[in-house]
């Protein structure tokens with residue numbers, strides 16, 4: 001009885017590092033923005049992050065069509 005919340009809780013483990021989250025959304029937020037902090041290419045329009053510059057460029061073309069020519073691709077490491 002006392003521990004029912006633990007057993008009832010649905011866990012969404014990060015598919016990369018296994019860190020557990022209570023919601024899929026929280027897990028995806030972690031996965032996209034902070035998991036292992038290895039994503040180094042950032043979209044400065046929506047903060048999407050990618051491992052490869054060509055993935056970010058594809059994202060910009062697909063998600064920010066009208067702004068694609070103005071986007072500056074930045075590379076860095078998240079703390």
Ligand SMILES: [Zn+2]
Pocket residue numbers: 014015016017018019030031035036
């Ligand atoms: Zn993770």
Ligand SMILES: [Zn+2]
Pocket residue numbers: 043044045046047048059060063064
């Ligand atoms: Zn974006």
